[in-house]
Amino acid sequence: MTGDASASSLIVGGAASSPRAPLPTLPPLSLYIHIPWCVRKCPYCDFNSHTASPVLPEQEYVDALLADLDQDLHAVYGRELTSIFFGGGTPSLFSAQALGRLLKGVEQRIPFADDIEITLEANPGTFEQEKFVAYRKLGINRLSIGIQSFQQEKLKALGRIHNGDEAVRAAGMARQAGFDNFNLDLMHGLPDQSLDDALADLRQAIELQPTHISWYQLTLEPNTVFWNQPPVLPEDDTLWDIQEAGQALLAEHGYAQYEVSAYAQPGKPARHNLNYWSFGDFIGIGAGAHGKLSHPDGRIVRTWKTRLPKDYLNPAKNFQAGEKILSNDELPFDFLMNALRLTAGVESRLYPERTGLSLDTLAEGRREAEQSGLMQVEPSRLAATERGQLFLNDLLQQFLS
Structure with a gap:
């Protein structure tokens, strides 16, 4: 399989050719691994996910991931990995044996930090106790469980393969498997959802005592079933009531909001995501994965990999589909788009x-x-005000060149 960067599309912004100062130190380095298969594609999902065949090409895909990583090793510059995130799709469809071979191969190429955070996304419908015990033994030390709702009619509307009881059991199974650090993914603003419905979901999530809750509003994205066949969503006034009451409930139970849709117990924010938002570096491997890599000479490059699994696994095609060097004009917006979240x-x-x-x-x-x-008047920090958080797009417009 070839992966010559010169064969990929190189896009250079207008001011990218004028040099900027070399970076005094390189940012922390993370690794994102995309596993693109799901049991079934959800109607709201715009991620690069594909319905799985009865037998997944685990061995071939792990081989491809490691070969893909080999082609990005030039950008490591002696750094260690501070975090790894298995995203998807549904990474928990892969066996512990396959993920173990992958992690071993990664560590042979890039050293792990002593306190590395390794997160695996999982859905309740894929939970098997023995498998998750094996995941934990591999060194995977954090789970992100895609609950979305505990209410059967809402789960059915969202096209989820699990029911509310399975969602509750998944959290218990995670803890029994040795995961004392896990996130629950929860949506609000669901079809026909009332304020009471939304708060009932949140209360159930809090009762399960996760260390982290991602709580975000359902949005209709292009190229999804919901975009073409929109469901009836709550009115704006109801959405605002849900947001205010939900944030108060989370705060009351010790979940501090540290990002637009992320709430954590003390000391438990997602370190992988914090690296994203603070403009750290990350290698992205796997079908459709994105990366952001800094170089000592000042170049900051965003990369993206071949999107379709069949193309990613095709030896005649490059892993890397393209890259873009961020220009001096683009950097202020790009940095703040992350940091102000x-x-x-x-x-x-x-x-x-x-x-x-x-x-x-x-x-x-x-x-x-x-x-x-929209921004706090504080010379030592770059931070949005509460109003700026609500109108983040308006705030970022101030930094478009």
Whole structure:
């Protein structure tokens, strides 16, 4: 299988050719591994996921993932991995044997940090106690369980393969398998959902005592069944009531909001996601995976891999489908699009450290955003106000070149 970067499409923004300052230090490095198969495609899902055949090509896909990683090793520059995230699709469809061979191969290529966080996405309909005990023994130390709702009529509307009882059992099985750090994924703003429905889901999730809850509103995305056949969603007033009451309930039970849709117990935010939002680096391997890699000379490159599994596994095709060097004009928006998702923002010093650009390049947009009440007036931090969090798109417009 070839993977020559020169054969991929290289897009260079207008100012990318003018050099920026070399980065003083390279950001922390994470690894994202995409496993694209699901039991069934959900009608709201716009991720790169595909209905699985009865027998998955585990061996071939692990071989391809490691070969894909080999072609990105030039961008490691001696760093260790601080986190790994298996996303999908449904990674828990893969056997522990396959994931074990993959993790061993990754560690042979890039050293793991002593406290590395390794997260696996799983759906309740794929939970088998023995399999998850084996996952834990591999060193996978965090789960992200796709619940979405505990209510049968809502799960049916969302096309989920599990029921509410299986969702509850999945959390218990995760804990019994040795996972003391796990996330529950939960949606709100579901078809015909009332305020009471939404809060009942949240209360059930809190009762299961996960360390982390991702709680986000259902949105209708292009290229999905729901986009072409929209369900009846709650009115805006109901959505606002759900958001306010849900945030209060989470805070009451010790789940602090640290990102637009992420709530964690003390000391338990998702470190992999924090690296994304703070403009860290990540290698992306697997069908359709995206990456972001910094180089000591100042280049910051976003990459994306071949999307369709059959093409990704085709020896005649490249793993990498394209790459884009971020230009000086694009970097302010790209950095803040990530950093301002964090409720506390980031320290101002992180901007020159991670982009090679002076803080002066943000001055005009920052001044306008502060005057509009969208950004906090705090020289040592780049952070949105509460109003800015609500109108993040408007805030980011201030930094478009």
